[in-house]
Amino acid sequence: MSLPNGFTETSSSALPLHVLERDRFSDWRNALSPALQAWVDAQHFSAAPGALVLLPGEHGIAAAAIGIGDPLDPYSYAHAPHGLPPGDWQLASMLDDGARAALQLGWGLGSYRFDRYKKPARPPARLLLQNADAEALDLLAACVRVRDLVNTPTEHMGPEQLEEVARELAATHGAQLEVIVGDELLARNFPAIHAVGRASHRAPRLIALRWGDSGLPHVALVGKGVCFDTGGLDIKPADGMRNMKKDMGGAAHALALAELIMSRKLPLRLTLLVPAVENAIGPDAFRPGEVIATRQGLSVEIDNTDAEGRVILCDALTYAGEQEPDIVLDFATLTGAARIALGPDLPALFANDDALANDWIAAGERTRDPLWRMPLWRPYLRYLSSGIADLANAGSRMAGAVTAALYLERFVPAQQKWAHLDVYAWNDSDRAGRPPGGEAMALRAAFEMLKGRYAG
Incomplete structure (x- = not known):
């Protein structure tokens, strides 16, 4: 297996790298020679999180030290990776297993650059x-998968390309694909998916991957795969449309989580469903005011064609529920309201089962991959009322993330355990390990939660 970018298995020139928490700084500094102590002091290095210092030697750089905060983050x-000079480095500090795993993951995340079209500097x-x-x-690898899928422009990441990714995963892991x-x-009675995607020259589709033995607990993953969202006839302004290649971020998360489950061979049966469309x-094109059919039989009045993600998800969620899995998890770049409520870093979690929600949140705390629970406040279903259909797909600016989740819940069987993640899937700014562009959020937490529930 080839190593990820930023790693090597052999090196004859690797320099020592010291990893320091602030409370270990004094002991480390005092063990240095007086000349190096003076050098460290001159650099104002105190092992603050995010800091680093290069230590000189007779022939140039002899070693380096980095300051960290939470060793498990x-x-x-x-x-x-981009603070140190290019070259090979080897760990000179003792780390326990948890910190060592965090180091390897963090080093890989920090090394990442999307290089399909432009060579990194x-x-x-x-x-x-x-x-x-x-x-x-x-x-x-799962986090990189999400980043690469989201970062790829729509010309190279349409519904057919999402299908190709699913085919690759199925072939690699012995899964079935439909x-x-x-x-x-x-x-086949998926009218809502068809309605949203029918205007594009790229045909809409439902991608279904199945893996695992029939006797194992069954988990269904659903991911919103809107490969580009113009807003439809309720067209977005230019600023709102600019980054809509990322509107398949939910599908990217679901595909990456499915790949992770299969790679790690979790003892469960998996169904992955990705409704993949372009909202053109x-x-x-489907129109405001139209009433469309859904797989469940509920009629939906289209209040806004820019609320299309929930429309394709409702058919996929209905189909998932028909198979009576133990749990259903859906991922979607669904609402700007979730970003207004929680900002770009915290995905909004909605769930109809407290144990499922608590497990996912606790897993997020353990993995330092946070998410935040929001309420399924059912009185707000009044904002989705329609005079001519069973419900509307939108209707009010009030509690937009909540009403979107409530819409989805109408298509989940009452007894079905279900959680919905409204995820941004994007970094607006450049931070260490978080370059601008696509981002995996609460993905590691989701895997940790599934591992805890089904693999002990």
Whole structure:
């Protein structure tokens, strides 16, 4: 297996790298020679989180030290790959297993640059991988998968390309794949997915991947795959449309989580469903005021064509519920309201089962991959009322993330355990380990939660 960017398995020139928490700084400094102590002091290095210092030697750089905060937070280490000079480095500090796994994951996240179209200005520093943590590297691969999928422009990441990714995963892991395309969606009773995607020259589709033995607990993953969102006839302004290649971020999370489950061979049966469409403008675009059918049989009045994600998800969630899995998890870049409420870093979690929600939140705390629970406040269903259909797909600016989740809940069987993650899937700014562009959020937490529930 080839190593991720930022790592090497062999090196004859790797320099020592000291990893320091602030409370260990004094002991480390006092063990240095007087000349190096003076050098460290002159650099004002005190092992503050995110800081680093290069130590000189007779022939140039002899070693380096980085300051970290929480040793179990991967992002504590993410400043190192592009803060240190290019070259090979080997760990000179003793770390326990948890910190070592966090270091490897954080180093990989910090090394990442999306390079499909533009060569990075410089390579990252490489970490000599000693005692590789296989799960940490699989988690890194999943996070990179999300970033790469979201960062790829729509011209190269449409519904058919999402299908190709699913085919690759199925072939790699021995899963079954079924894809329902174009007008076959109508014949197979997925009318809402068809309605949203029919205006595009790229046919809408439902991608279904199945893996695992029938006797194992069944988990269904659903991911919103709107590969580009113009807003439809309720067209977005330019600023709002600019980054809508990322509107398949939910599908990216679901695909990456499915890959992680299969790579780590969790003892469960998996169903992955991705409704993949492009919300385009054209003669056959669905219109405000239309009433569309859904797989569940509920009629939906289209109040706003820019609330299209929930429309394709409702058919997929209905289909997931028909299979009576133990739990259903859906991921979607669904509402700007969730970002207004929680900002870009905290995905909004909605769930109809307290134990499921608490497990996911606790897993997020353990993995330093946070999410925040929001209420399914059912009195707000009044904002989705329609005079001519069973419900509307939108209707009020009030509690937009809540009403979107309530809309989805109408298509989940009452007894079905279900959680919905409204995720931004994007970094607006450049921070260590978080370059601008696509981002995996609460993905590691989701895997940790599933591992705890189904693998002990």
